[in-house]
Amino acid sequence: MAYEPRKEDRFTTGLWCTAFSGREVFGVPVRPPLDPLDNIRGLARIGCYGFAYHDDDLIPFGASASEGERIIGEAQKVMDGEGIKNTMATCNLFEQPVFKDGAFTSNDARIRAFAIQKSLKAIDLGARLGASVYVMWGGREGLEVEASKNPVDSVKRYREAVEFLAHYIRGQGYAMRIAIEPKPNEPRGDIFLATIGHVLAFISTLDPAIRDLVGVNPEIQHSRMAGMNTVHEVAQALEMGKLYHFDLGAQKPTRYDQDLRFGSEDIKESFFIVKLLEDHGWSGPRHFDVKPYRPDSVEEVFDLVAGCMRSYLVLREKVQRFNADAEIQTMLRQLQLDDDELVGMTRAYSSENVGALKARSFNLSEMAERKLGYQRLDQLVFDLLTGAR
Secondary structure, eight states: OOOOOOGGGOEEEEHHHHTOOOOBTTBOOOSOOOOHHHHHHHHHHTTOSEEEEEHHHHSOTTOOHHHHHHHHHHHHHHHHHHTOEEEEEEOOOSSSGGGTTOSTTOSOHHHHHHHHHHHHHHHHHHHHHTOSEEEEEOTTSEESSGGGSOHHHHHHHHHHHHHHHHHHHHHHTOSOEEEEEOOSSSSSSEESSOSHHHHHHHHTTSOTTTGGGEEEOOBHHHHHHTTOOHHHHHHHHHHTTOBOOOEEOBOOTTSSOOOBOTTSSOHHHHHHHHHHHHHTTOOSOEEEOOOOOTTOOTTHHHHHHHHHHHHHHHHHHHHHHHHHOHHHHHHHHHHOOOOHHHHHHHHSOOHHHHHHHHHOOOOHHHHHHOOOOHHHHHHHHHHHHHTOO
16 A cells, blocks of 8 residues: 555644754754745645644744745745645744743733734734644743742733634634643743643633634643643543644653654554544644654655654554454444443433432442453554554
């Protein structure tokens, strides 16, 4: 089977991924800057459906209005010529010195206002280029010195900013939703809204008039940094209808944010993530938020994205085999022991159901001694993923 990406696969990548120069805390850049327009062309030519960007990835910070208009016009020409879409936009509120101690949660009202101003412009830019999702990652929304910020005030300020931007999107009539991206730490020692659960709880406190506009943008790496089960975290957002975007990649558990090539680490977890998205017919882009290795050459940055797409397609084929495997599916059916009467009693509360349930007797020994066959099931998954089956 040829694992060649097609536009209908909806693979996307951030411009910041392939443009990553290898700069890190202990070393200077090892690759030259990549022109954003050449970056878009390169992604289109390896089969990407779309691309994402921070505002500063496309238009340099501090550029004049006329320079910005020139770049936007050229980007639109490249997009039309190469047949590639802009699917997601976001705002860089973490790199410039003004954001050294936060943006929306800064103790300085001037910085909070500038952060909202910069975000409004980023939303306008995304709307012009066709982005349907605006991601909010609070990279500097945190602290190292616990005494420096009141966490209750910080959450309130965060909420005010999200509500302001969501009302703006609705007021402008933009076909765009907001996806908040959680992360536990890095670059701050502790970041507010650290996990998917934090974000889902936060969304429930937003103004009901705009709550439907706000969802989650999970990232595999961020979940694994916190030692979470990524499949379960994403499944909860999906079940709640709040999975608005999803960053795919790979990560060794509890390390710094590595942004490794999708599928390069925990293959079983990656498989079940693909299965989750495919089985539930998730319609969003398959977005890769990854970085080249520091030793990679200029040419290899696009190999990184091509490898992500190939890994996803390989795992998607494995999902199809899993769903068609007679022995696996028989075992899964046997695990489900249905009882329509009991389901009727417990699905919805009523005094009648309470009475019937209290009167019901259960054979606890039979229930406890039922064999489930999990060892065999897990071995079948291993055999399928390794090609032994």
